[in-house]
Structure formats: structure tokens, C-alpha cells
Amino acid sequence: MPTFTFSAQVAIANPIIFVFKRTYKTSRSNMSTETENKATVLIVDDMLESITILSSCLADEYHLLTANNGHTAIELAARHLPDLILLDVVMSNLDGYGVCEQLKAQPCTTEIPIIFVTALLNAADEERGFALGAVDYVSKPISCTTLRARVRAHILQKKMKDKLLAFSQELEQKELEADKSKRLLNAVLDAxxxxxxxxxxxxxxxxxxxxxxxxxxxxxxxxxxxxxxxxxxxxxxxxxxxxxxxxxxxxxxxxxxxxxxxxxxxxxxxxxxxxxxxxxxxxxxxxxxxxxxxITQRKHTFDALQDAKIKLETKLTEIVSLQEKLLEAAVRDPLTGLYNRRYLTETLDIMLAQATRNKVPLSAVMIDIDHFKDVNDSYGHPTGDEALKCLAQFLSAQARTSDIVCRLGGEEFLILMMGASGDNAQMKIDQYRDDFSKILIHYQNNEFKLTFSAGIAVYPQHTENSKKLLEYADLALYAAKHNGRNQVSVFTKKVR
Ligand SMILES: [Mg+2]
Structure with missing residues (x-):
């Protein structure tokens, strides 16, 4: 183990210098810890002999500062803040009571425990010292054991008091911080x-x-x-x-x-x-x-949006329905309610393609009321219109659901018969013709009967062209008219 020469830390208080030397056999780290942990004691006495005695009792356990008069003692205490002061009562110029009074008056030194050291101790002196703030008395001549015990007890008490104070300050600080955090949190929660x-x-x-x-x-x-x-x-x-x-x-x-x-x-x-x-x-x-x-506002807004959405959807349905009606009206004949020429133009090619797909014929039947001009001339146009409506209703009632019945204009009608050959179509239309000719048409005071003529052209037998198909049906109708009316004629090359 290395040997160190250790000098107790002793402050120099003019004019007396004390250095107490002791030799310790210890490790460097232990020594360092021991030095750091040592408390400091300030010894104040105007007698060199007393300082020597007191110092020799305490040197191994404490850092020591010494002063041989009151003024130096106050200065050292303020500068070094010792853990305890041993203070001689009887000193020239400034005595121990005066020193004690001044130390207690200064905030930085007021907490340092002071033990009075005196030869003359009576109750009045003792009372005065305690009244000034001393913690204890030690009598001269000095008993080293008593001195060490008293110093140790008061330093321990001082250290505990310091710790308590530090703890209390720390607590106070934490409370301040907690309070600050709480105020911040409240401000945030309120914002x-x-x-x-x-x-x-x-x-x-x-x-x-x-x-x-x-x-x-x-x-x-x-x-x-x-x-x-x-x-x-x-x-x-x-x-x-x-x-x-x-x-x-x-x-x-x-x-x-x-x-x-x-x-x-x-x-x-x-x-x-x-x-x-x-x-x-x-x-x-x-x-x-x-x-x-x-969320009241949000909910009201949502409800209002829902209402608006429902209204919009209703409006949209109305618009779609209106559009459908308009589209329907665009392809319907206003007088008879049958499909018009526009519809025929739009659907004929589609129907022909359908017939090709299904590998069936399609007959186009052109119908024209015989002598219709006479009706208008004899009974007036309203009656003529009534006759057109009558034929329209008759044809609609007779037709199969797959048949398309159109009014092309004037007294001219057309039926597209999906799947009907020329013979089938002729047979059916001839029956229609016969039945219609027996119907008595009433309008206002007028009663009369009418006949019609019809011409048939067949897809794809006669042509695969939609335009030609209508032309051939028209030619067949012309032939029926030419041959005396009230009859049905099928297109032949001869007719053509
Ligand atoms: Mg003295």
C-alpha cells in the first residue's frame, strides 16, 4: 500500500498559522472520499494555547479553520461557511457574544451551529449565549472526549438539518414544477x-x-x-x-x-x-x-345533406322518368299512340339483324285504308281521325307481342311480323282485313265501314336491304290497290 502524507486543511488566519500533520496508510480513493466527506470546524479563541488544544482534539476528524479574534472569525465564517464554530466567549475587542450576534444576523451564516467555549460558566452567561442562538457550551479546561462528542452530535444534527432543508427545497421546487405543469395542462384543456x-x-x-x-x-x-x-x-x-x-x-x-x-x-x-x-x-x-x-352542428349538417340527397335523388328520378317519356313521345304517333316512322327507321335494321341471328323470316306489311279521302271529305277530319284511331286499336289488338305496329303517316300503317313467312303473313293480314271490314265505325252522328289494302315483302326472301324491304312492301300495296283494293298482296318479281 502506498503511503501518503496527509495535511489537514487548515485556513490561515493572520497572524497564527497551524498545520497539523498526520500520516495515514490508506488507498487513494478512500482518502479522497474521506477528504470530501469531512466537515469543517472554525475554532475561534484569542489564546494560542486554547486553539492548540481544541485543534489537537479535532484535527483527525475535521477540516479546521482558526481565528484568534472576532472580526477574523466573522470573515472566515462568511467565506468558508464551516459546518460548526467553536467560539471563545471572552475575547478582547469583539467578544464571543458579539461574534455570535453578528453571525446570526447574516443570512449566509445564521444556520451555522455555534458552541461557546468558556472557563467561566454561570446560568446567566449560558442563558445569554442560548438567547443569541448558540446550540451548546463546552467548559474549559477542555475534555477532548466531551468536545468530540458534542461537535460530532451538532455536526450530525446540522447535516441532517441541511439535508432536510435541501429535501424541503427540492420538494418545493417539484411542487412548483407540478403546479406549473398543472396550470399548463389546464390551459390546454380549457383551450x-x-x-x-x-x-x-x-x-x-x-x-x-x-x-x-x-x-x-x-x-x-x-x-x-x-x-x-x-x-x-x-x-x-x-x-x-x-x-x-x-x-x-x-x-x-x-x-x-x-x-x-x-x-x-x-x-x-x-x-x-x-x-x-x-x-x-x-x-x-x-x-x-x-x-x-x-357534434350537434355536424349532425344537423349531415341530416341536411341527407335531406338534400333524398330530394336530389327524387328530382333525378323525375328527370329520368321525364326523359323516358320524352323519348317515348318522340317515337310515338300522337293521334293513335302507335310507333311512328322515326321509330321504324331506328329499329328496322336491329330487327333484321335479330331475324338473321334467329334464322327466321320477317314480313313487312304495308297497310293503307281504301278511299280514306272520301271519309274526310264526307264527314270531316275529326271523323277521319276517329277512323284512323279505330284501325290503330284494331291492329294493336290483333298483333302478337313480337309484332311492331307503326303509323307511317296519313292513312298508311306498317306491321313488322318477326318469324312470319310471306304465306303466314298473308293469311293473318287477310283475316285482319276481313274482320276490319265488318266493323261499324261510330263518330258523332256518322256510321260507316271501311276496308284496307295491304302489301307484304319478306326478309330475307325478297331482299336483305331494309330500305328495299319497305319499297317492295309499298309496291305490293300498290299492286293490291291497283287490283281493286280490299285485298292483300305479296311482293313478287312480277309486281316489281
Ligand atoms: Mg478568551
């Missing part, structure tokens, strides 16, 4: 438009932000503490308590629960509510934090 509250495990309120307090008719969050939902909103209390109970017992959050509450001013408010468990570090539930947002 957001969301209502926030927290409850204990019995679902009793232990805090809230200002908005929540205001909603419940209170000015501050303190007023809410200790209350339950039965105090604040009895009509919703069971539902709210059920939420709280679920979160507390399961430890699970309940989010985005929509509902409604009535605020203290009677306003019904729609809310979106969240409940989150308040957990201890070990995961146990010690309460609940709740927050809700006023």
Missing part, C-alpha cells in the same frame, strides 16, 4: 373545444376542464369534484355510469359512442363520447378519463 373529465373507480368526478364545468352550469372545475352523473345529468346517469363501469371493469376504451345530453340551459346537444381507462404503472385501473365533442 380545446372538447369537454374533458376524469373520474375515480367509483365513477365520481375528480376533475374536468372549464367547458365541461360550464356545460353543467358551474364556473370552475373544482365545483365538479366529488359529484356523480346522478347529480349532474340524472336522465343520462344510468347510461354514463354503464360506460364508466364497462371501462373500469374491462380496462378497455370505449370510443366514438354517439349520444345526446341536455346541458344546464336545457339545450339538447349531440355528442361523440370517448372513455379511456386511467391506468396505474402495474396496469390496474384507477379511474377513467372521458372526453366528448359537441
Amino acid at each position: 380545446i373545444p372538447i369537454r374533458v373529465f376524469w373520474k375515480d373507480p367509483d365513477a365520481r368526478y375528480i376533475g374536468c376542464n372549464r367547458h365541461f364545468a360550464n356545460d353543467n352550469g358551474m364556473n370552475s372545475s373544482e365545483e365538479i369534484i366529488g359529484r356523480t352523473d346522478f347529480d349532474l345529468m340524472p336522465e343520462r346517469a344510468f347510461a354514463l355510469q354503464a360506460f364508466a363501469h364497462t371501462v373500469i371493469t374491462t380496462g378497455q376504451s370505449l370510443l366514438n359512442q354517439e349520444g345526446a345530453i341536455t346541458t344546464h340551459d336545457g339545450k339538447l346537444t349531440h355528442i361523440s363520447l370517448n372513455h379511456v381507462p386511467l391506468l396505474e404503472t402495474d396496469g390496474s385501473v384507477i379511474g377513467i378519463v372521458g372526453a366528448y365533442e359537441d
Whole structure:
């Protein structure tokens, strides 16, 4: 083990210099710790002999400072802040009481414990010393054992007091910081438009932000503490308590629960509510934090949008229906309600393609009322119109669902018969012709009968061209008319 020469730290107080030397066999680290932990004692006495005795008793345990008069003692105490002062009572110029008085008057030295050292000790002196703030007395002649015990006890007490003070200051600091954090948190909670509250495990309120307090008719969050939902909103209390109970017992959050509450001013408010468990570090539930947002405006906007959407959809349906009616009207003959020439033009090619696909013939039957001009001339146009309507109804009633019946204009009609050969079509139309000729047409005071002539052309037998198909049907009709009317004629090359 290395050997160190250790000098006790002794302050120099003019004009006396004391250096106490001791030799320790110790490790460097132990020595360092020991040095750092040593307390400092200031010895004040105007007698060199007394300083020597006191120092020799304490040198191995403490750092020592010495002063041989009161003024130096005050200066050293202020500069080094020793842990304890041994103070001679009887000194010239400034005595121990004076020194004690001044040290206690200075904030930096007021807490340093002072032990008076004196030969003359009577009750009055002792009382005076204690009244000035001394902690103890040591009598001369000095007993080293007593001195060391007293010094050790008071330094220990001083250290404990210092620790207590430091702890108390630290606590105070932490309380200040906690208070600051709390004020910051409250400011944040009050700044957001969301209502926030927290409850204990019995679902009793232990805090809230200002908005929540205001909603419940209170000015501050303190007023809410200790209350339950039965105090604040009895009509919703069971539902709210059920939420709280679920979160507390399961430890699970309940989010985005929509509902409604009535605020203290009677306003019904729609809310979106969240409940989150308040957990201890070990995961146990010690309460609940709740927050809700006023979604009344959003809900009204949503409802208004829904209404607008429904109205828009209704309007759209009306428009679509109107469009369909317009489209239908565009392809219908207004007098008879049959399809018109436009419809025929649009659908003929489609029907021919369909016939090709299904490998069936399609007969186009052109019909024209015989001597129709005479009806108009004899009975007037309204009667003529009535005759056209009569034939239209007759043809519609006779036709199969797959047949298309059109009025091409004037007294001219056309029937497209899907799947009908020329013979079949001729047979059917001839029956129509015969039946129609027997119908008595009434209109106002007029009664009369009419006949019609018809010409048939067949796809693809006669032509595969839609335009030609109508032309050939027309030619066949012309032939029927030419041959004396009231008859049905099928297109032949001869006719052509
Ligand atoms: Mg003295």
C-alpha cells in the first residue's frame, strides 16, 4: 500500500498559522472520499494555547479553520461557511457574544451551529449565549472526549438539518414544477373545444376542464369534484355510469359512442363520447378519463345533406322518368299512340339483324285504308281521325307481342311480323282485313265501314336491304290497290 502524507486543511488566519500533520496508510480513493466527506470546524479563541488544544482534539476528524479574534472569525465564517464554530466567549475587542450576534444576523451564516467555549460558566452567561442562538457550551479546561462528542452530535444534527432543508427545497421546487405543469395542462384543456373529465373507480368526478364545468352550469372545475352523473345529468346517469363501469371493469376504451345530453340551459346537444381507462404503472385501473365533442352542428349538417340527397335523388328520378317519356313521345304517333316512322327507321335494321341471328323470316306489311279521302271529305277530319284511331286499336289488338305496329303517316300503317313467312303473313293480314271490314265505325252522328289494302315483302326472301324491304312492301300495296283494293298482296318479281 502506498503511503501518503496527509495535511489537514487548515485556513490561515493572520497572524497564527497551524498545520497539523498526520500520516495515514490508506488507498487513494478512500482518502479522497474521506477528504470530501469531512466537515469543517472554525475554532475561534484569542489564546494560542486554547486553539492548540481544541485543534489537537479535532484535527483527525475535521477540516479546521482558526481565528484568534472576532472580526477574523466573522470573515472566515462568511467565506468558508464551516459546518460548526467553536467560539471563545471572552475575547478582547469583539467578544464571543458579539461574534455570535453578528453571525446570526447574516443570512449566509445564521444556520451555522455555534458552541461557546468558556472557563467561566454561570446560568446567566449560558442563558445569554442560548438567547443569541448558540446550540451548546463546552467548559474549559477542555475534555477532548466531551468536545468530540458534542461537535460530532451538532455536526450530525446540522447535516441532517441541511439535508432536510435541501429535501424541503427540492420538494418545493417539484411542487412548483407540478403546479406549473398543472396550470399548463389546464390551459390546454380549457383551450380545446372538447369537454374533458376524469373520474375515480367509483365513477365520481375528480376533475374536468372549464367547458365541461360550464356545460353543467358551474364556473370552475373544482365545483365538479366529488359529484356523480346522478347529480349532474340524472336522465343520462344510468347510461354514463354503464360506460364508466364497462371501462373500469374491462380496462378497455370505449370510443366514438354517439349520444345526446341536455346541458344546464336545457339545450339538447349531440355528442361523440370517448372513455379511456386511467391506468396505474402495474396496469390496474384507477379511474377513467372521458372526453366528448359537441357534434350537434355536424349532425344537423349531415341530416341536411341527407335531406338534400333524398330530394336530389327524387328530382333525378323525375328527370329520368321525364326523359323516358320524352323519348317515348318522340317515337310515338300522337293521334293513335302507335310507333311512328322515326321509330321504324331506328329499329328496322336491329330487327333484321335479330331475324338473321334467329334464322327466321320477317314480313313487312304495308297497310293503307281504301278511299280514306272520301271519309274526310264526307264527314270531316275529326271523323277521319276517329277512323284512323279505330284501325290503330284494331291492329294493336290483333298483333302478337313480337309484332311492331307503326303509323307511317296519313292513312298508311306498317306491321313488322318477326318469324312470319310471306304465306303466314298473308293469311293473318287477310283475316285482319276481313274482320276490319265488318266493323261499324261510330263518330258523332256518322256510321260507316271501311276496308284496307295491304302489301307484304319478306326478309330475307325478297331482299336483305331494309330500305328495299319497305319499297317492295309499298309496291305490293300498290299492286293490291291497283287490283281493286280490299285485298292483300305479296311482293313478287312480277309486281316489281
Ligand atoms: Mg478568551
